Amino acid sequence: IAGITQAPTSQILAAGRRMTLRCTQDMRHNAMYWYRQDLGLGLRLIHYSNTAGTTGKGEVPDGYSVSRANTDDFPLTLASAVPSQTSVYFCASSDGPANEQFFGPGTRLTVL
Amino acid sequence: GQNIDQPTEMTATEGAIVQINCTYQTSGFNGLFWYQQHAGEAPTFLSYNVLDGLEEKGRFSSFLSRSKGYSYLLLKELQMKDSASYLCAAMDSNYQLIWGAGTKLIIKP
Numbered sequence: 001i002a003g004i005t006q007a008p009t010s011q012i013l014a015a016g017r018r019m020t021l022r023c024t025q026d027m028r029h030n031a032m033y034w035y036r037q038d039l040g041l042g043l044r045l046i047h048y049s050n051t052a053g054t055t056g057k058g059e060v061p062d063g064y065s066v067s068r069a070n071t072d073d074f075p076l077t078l079a080s081a082v083p084s085q086t087s088v089y090f091c092a093s094s095d096g097p098a099n100e101q102f103f104g105p106g107t108r109l110t111v112l
Numbered sequence: 113g114q115n116i117d118q119p120t121e122m123t124a125t126e127g128a129i130v131q132i133n134c135t136y137q138t139s140g141f142n143g144l145f146w147y148q149q150h151a152g153e154a155p156t157f158l159s160y161n162v163l164d165g166l167e168e169k170g171r172f173s174s175f176l177s178r179s180k181g182y183s184y185l186l187l188k189e190l191q192m193k194d195s196a197s198y199l200c201a202a203m204d205s206n207y208q209l210i211w212g213a214g215t216k217l218i219i220k221p
Binding site for chain 2 (some may be wrong): 005024040041044045058059090097098099100101102103104105106
């Protein structure tokens with residue numbers, strides 16, 4: 001692994017299903033983030049983690065949950081997917097909250 | 113509220129210079145970032161300004177005026193590969209990034 005990876009690359013999901021998007025980084029960064037990107041809107045922060053064992057809510061956390069059991073992994077879970085969660089999801093990491101963020105390749109999620 | 117404004121789209125000619133403007137309003141301020149995003153790809157970091165003035169990095173320069181809540185990204189000697197969206201993001205007092213919707217830059221030969 002080099003950098004930050006996300007899985008799956010894309011997914012079509014039925015409404016009401018549970019889904020976990022995976023994110024792993026090998027840069028030993030303390031901070032990790034989940035964003036969604038929708039056409040015509042800026043990236044919006046869903047949840048973040050400043051260090052392993054801690055998480056915080058971003059601008060649009062409703063319907064999503066995260067965990068940070070270790071430094072490398074930061075999964076995002078949709079407990080019961082709804083069509084408005086159709087989006088491109090980016091995971092990012094940084095060496096600290098004020099440093100540049102490195103982004104994963106993204107997961108394109110469609111909820112029908 | 114917190115807000116970032118940047119033009120939706122700009123067109124420029126290969127070899128020319130283009131300036132992409134960004135204005136911001138945030139609760140507190142811990143710096144201004146510019147990212148480049150090619151279609152279908154992830155954003156990649158271009159620059160960071162926290163003090164007033166111009167930061168130059170090769171063909172790309174970024175300027176910040178904290179008193180005016182204003183930044184610009186200057187791209188010189190444009191190449192076709194510079195066709196991308198350019199994202200402006202301001203860091204607020206909680207060290208969270210507030211993102212603009214991005215400026216799509218179209219380069220014509």
